[in-house]
Amino acid sequence: METKKVAIVGYNRIPFARINTAYADKGNQDLLVSALNGLINRYNLKGKLLGEVAGGAVIKHISESNLIRESVMETFLDPATPACDLQQACDTGIEAAVYIGNKIALGQIESGIACGVEAMSNIPFESSPRLRKALLKANKEKSAFGKIKQLLSPKLKDWMPIPYKGQEPKTGLVMGGHTEITAKYYEISREDQDELAFKSHQNMAKAYDEGFFNDMITPAFGLNTDNNLRRDTSLEKLASLKPAFDKQNGTLTAGNSTPFTDGASAVLLASEEWAKENNLPILAYITFSEVAGIEYVENKQNLLLAPIFAADRMLKKAGMSLEDFDYYEIHEAFAAQVLATLKIWENDDLAKKFGLEKALGKIDRNKLNVKGGSLAVAHPFAATGGRIIGTLAKLLHEKGSGKGFISICAARGQGVTMILEK
Numbered sequence: 001m002e003t004k005k006v007a008i009v010g011y012n013r014i015p016f017a018r019i020n021t022a023y024a025d026k027g028n029q030d031l032l033v034s035a036l037n038g039l040i041n042r043y044n045l046k047g048k049l050l051g052e053v054a055g056g057a058v059i060k061h062i063s064e065s066n067l068i069r070e071s072v073m074e075t076f077l078d079p080a081t082p083a084c085d086l087q088q089a090c091d092t093g094i095e096a097a098v099y100i101g102n103k104i105a106l107g108q109i110e111s112g113i114a115c116g117v118e119a120m121s122n123i124p125f126e127s128s129p130r131l132r133k134a135l136l137k138a139n140k141e142k143s144a145f146g147k148i149k150q151l152l153s154p155k156l157k158d159w160m161p162i163p164y165k166g167q168e169p170k171t172g173l174v175m176g177g178h179t180e181i182t183a184k185y186y187e188i189s190r191e192d193q194d195e196l197a198f199k200s201h202q203n204m205a206k207a208y209d210e211g212f213f214n215d216m217i218t219p220a221f222g223l224n225t226d227n228n229l230r231r232d233t234s235l236e237k238l239a240s241l242k243p244a245f246d247k248q249n250g251t252l253t254a255g256n257s258t259p260f261t262d263g264a265s266a267v268l269l270a271s272e273e274w275a276k277e278n279n280l281p282i283l284a285y286i287t288f289s290e291v292a293g294i295e296y297v298e299n300k301q302n303l304l305l306a307p308i309f310a311a312d313r314m315l316k317k318a319g320m321s322l323e324d325f326d327y328y329e330i331h332e333a334f335a336a337q338v339l340a341t342l343k344i345w346e347n348d349d350l351a352k353k354f355g356l357e358k359a360l361g362k363i364d365r366n367k368l369n370v371k372g373g374s375l376a377v378a379h380p381f382a383a384t385g386g387r388i389i390g391t392l393a394k395l396l397h398e399k400g401s402g403k404g405f406i407s408i409c410a411a412r413g414q415g416v417t418m419i420l421e422k
């Protein structure tokens with residue numbers, strides 16, 4: 001069976017905001033509808049029946065189990081447009097693009113949107129098991145006395161809501177804790193981490209000044225630009241920040257780690273025929289993608305290193321080397337994870353330790369995250385994949401030719417890579 005080419009024909013996001021700032025009182029649906037309607041307006045999709053919309057949020061309330069469909073019905077799309085929720089931690093957005101892309105390739109749909117959202121300011125709290133049990137029992141009691149007895153059974157501390165801690169259930173460590181171990185294991189210096197973070201802010205400030213984002217971001221709820229971008233940062237300022245995860249001997253700080261963030265993004269994908277019928281230029285094609293997992297419970301330094309395997313397998317299938325790309329978009333969860341990944345890809349001995357035949361090749365740093373990365377723009381988990389695909393597609397469209405490489409690591413030891421071609 002012949003497969004169709006998967007075209008990226010549009011992109012939109014709302015400005016990303018550090019938690020408890022511009023979108024402090026907004027939920028996943030508010031942010032996602034805003035990003036989707038921005039996309040719909042820009043590409044004249046009002047009233048259109050698309051093949052499918054897929055996406056997700058990493059953290060949702062119980063009432064949001066069908067978040068994407070609920071959101072689609074609030075947009076200007078034909079409400080008969082089907083939608084589904086996916087979740088794969090920080091790879092949610094890119095995996096949504098793979099899901100929609102594969103359906104287009106197989107001819108099952110002609111068009112679709114891959115999207116992602118994270119309203120971190122509005123994440124749900126959990127309740128203690130003892131409180132939950134008492135409430136359920138109280139509900140079943142017939143008499144007022146029985147109900148009160150059950151409600152008085154939990155201790156005061158059981159009534160306290162349990163906040164999101166972001167720990168890996170298998171290790172009990174947060175991602176920053178794991179990445180501190182990665183930084184020490186691979187001897188990633190504080191200076192190198194701060195330099196990568198500094199470059200990320202510089203690149204993004206330049207991209208804003210050049211108007212690169214003008215047709216890619218729609219203002220939302222009074223916010224016009226990403227509010228994590230720090231034009232006034234400097235290597236000196238970054239060097240002065242205190243370690244965030246290992247207070248004594250750590251090198252990861254608020255400056256070289258992504259902050260918790262609110263935001264949403266959406267990518268419009270289509271077959272070539274649909275793009276032509278709808279008079280939409282093709283920005284780039286998705287040509288390859290690969291997902292991988294990695295062991296990280298015994299080897300805690302590995303948590304965010306699964307893209308090592310995904311890239312190796314993908315490049316073999318594509319018959320390409322890591323050096324064959326015009327642009328590289330590597331998600332900057334933490335500067336240390338980017339630098340460790342690059343070190344392993346670029347070093348024969350380290351690559352072989354992971355079972356690869358040899359190093360994958362060197363990446364020209366001038367081609368890396370040229371419009372800024374997650375350290376500058378910030379990181380609303382499920383929305384990052386869409387942001388990265390949109391940025392790279394536009395870069396390739398502006399260049400008029402070429403190839404781009406994407407790598408996104410995720411919690412639970414997973415990673416996705418992708419190739420875009422013009």
Ligand SMILES: CC(=O)SCCNC(=O)CCNC(=O)[C@H](O)C(C)(C)COP(=O)(O)OP(=O)(O)OC[C@H]1O[C@@H](n2cnc3c(N)ncnc32)[C@H](O)[C@@H]1OP(=O)(O)O
Binds near residue numbers: 241256258379409410
């Ligand atoms: C695969 C994945 O993507 S995994 C997900 C990865 N991301 C995460 O897990 C999120 C990790 N991040 C965190 O846990 C938190 O953001 C932390 C712990 C790193 C920092 O939290 P906070 O201490 O609340 O950060 P906060 O924003 O207050 O910044 C601390 C200070 O650093 C300063 N700062 C932060 N970034 C910069 C910068 N680039 N330049 C200069 N100063 C900076 C702030 O201004 C602040 O200074 P102040 O104390 O004088 O106000």
